[in-house]
Amino acid sequence: MGQSVLILIKPDGLKKSLTGNILSRLSETKLEIVAAKMVRVSKELAEEHYQQLKDKPFFAEIIKYLQGDLHDRKKVMALVYWGAEAIKKCRDLAGSTNPEEAESTSIRGSYGRITTGGIYENVVHVSSNPSEAEREIKLWFTPDEIIVDLYAAKDIIQKEIKKKVWA
Ligand code: IDP
Ligand code: MG
Numbered sequence: 001m002g003q004s005v006l007i008l009i010k011p012d013g014l015k016k017s018l019t020g021n022i023l024s025r026l027s028e029t030k031l032e033i034v035a036a037k038m039v040r041v042s043k044e045l046a047e048e049h050y051q052q053l054k055d056k057p058f059f060a061e062i063i064k065y066l067q068g069d070l071h072d073r074k075k076v077m078a079l080v081y082w083g084a085e086a087i088k089k090c091r092d093l094a095g096s097t098n099p100e101e102a103e104s105t106s107i108r109g110s111y112g113r114i115t116t117g118g119i120y121e122n123v124v125h126v127s128s129n130p131s132e133a134e135r136e137i138k139l140w141f142t143p144d145e146i147i148v149d150l151y152a153a154k155d156i157i158q159k160e161i162k163k164k165v166w167a
Contacts, residue, residue: 014077015073025093033079034150039140040075080150094122094126095112
């Protein structure tokens with residue numbers, strides 16, 4: 001049975017030009033990429049993403065961090081990986097949340113740091129369990145943006161919705 005997992009390359013990862021390195025490391029897992037895009041992160045999206053941490057003293061700072069306010073890079077790269085034990089494989093590769101405690105060969109151990117303000121800048125987000133992965137994937141992606149059917153979806157007809165199309 002396959003599992004899906006949301007990966008975010010956070011603004012520090014993009015600013016430090018680590019995209020290629022991180023994707024290479026993730027390719028060691030032999031998992032399949034089933035969705036990928038660049039996202040400009042709104043405050044609402046960041047707060048929804050980290051909703052379970054809203055009572056933590058560092059909440060406001062991680063919202064700014066995910067939005068790119070700390071790195072002058074207002075974007076993240078969002079990907080969905082799919083395959084056997086996807087969550088464990090990706091979390092193992094990412095390493096511990098605290099980059100100083102993360103194994104030195106892990107992504108966070110190699111590239112993360114703790115800021116003087118105490119925030120763990122750890123380069124990547126990886127969902128930590130299947131229900132968190134489902135919630136996060138549905139938050140970051142629409143069904144059309146994922147090339148396989150991961151979760152139940154339905155067709156609806158929407159009228160009078162303003163959206164941008166090619167001119
Ligand atoms: P995770 O990213 O390993 O799943 P979470 O507990 O979900 O860890 O925390 C989300 C993010 O918040 C972390 O990746 C890190 O950037 C930041 N963070 C978590 N705990 C701390 C802390 O104790 N101090 C500072 N930043 C933290
Ligand atoms: Mg987490």
